[in-house]
Amino acid sequence: MKIFLPVVLLLAVIQAGTRSRLDDEISRVRLQIKRSVPVDQQGTLAQRLDRAEAASKAGRFYQAVYLLEAAYEGAASFAFVSSSGVKSPEAFLEKWTELGPPKARGGRSGPVPAVIDALAEASEDRGPTTYQASRPYSEDAGVDAGLYYLGESYAVMEFAAFLRSGPWPASGRRPAFRSIAPELATLDREMTTKYETMERANHPTYIRASAALKQARALNDHSAFQGAVFQYLLSRYLFAQLRSPVPEATRERLDATWAALPAGEDHSIAELFLQFGEEGLSSDNADLRASAATVIADVLPAYHAAIAPASTTPTTSDAAAAVTITLVRWPFT
8 A cells, every 4th residue: 555655645736736726717717707807797707617616626627627718718808808908990900910810829738638638629729710700790799899709719728728737637548539520420410400390499509509519520620539529528418408308317327427437548528527417416406417417328428439439330421411500609609
């Protein structure tokens, strides 16, 4: 036992450092929200931070950092609007041209878990797209709206850099991530078919799931396979709300799902969703408990299939999916 004590202590130190860093960032973002975000916009961001803080305290660090992202980027974007000094379309264009498209920042401190790379890849993929969109958006919705998206295009890059700067506990050998184009096409067909008959009240959920699927496809096309797998699973997680109910989550079923992850390997992407399952299982909120059931019955089986070797079974012809409906309010939102 003494042989392993230094390793256990090192892991404890790294985990303590991870929690301390997350908690410090949550506190910083909370203060930035109070200072920079309009009062009527603070509630949603503050609620995300509350959940992130609770996740961090429970040791669910991957969930905490995922929940932190929206508040981090929202607070930074509003701060950019208020500090830019831009009031006219001409001044916006000058600022937009001066800044130019955001670029990914370096400074990686060492290896990170696959889920951290996945979240960073998704953020970096959104940056240039959001930058380009900010200019026409300023013309259609006003200067402040354009400034918000311009600020967000840089905030997502900053968040990615924050993620990759560590420290994160070692997570083992990664699976051989691959292109998941067939899986994306199958889910796209299922979602399109469902859209044709769903009630209008379910459209917002469909739009969020469709946006995640759209980004998964973009990431897959860029060979950012970790990010693609994460966004694909996120799309399934969201879309599951529109499917038939699945068996209720129980502690035994969730524990068995955890145990099915091979030891010594980096399955942190799956662990993030299992952490959502942990939150749901301990909650009285019906929606969160239903999401926990989704993680067990749908998301984790899809994860295992996505990291397995690609199937050689012929798939349905692309002609069957000639019409694809994608409703996205703005790039990946």
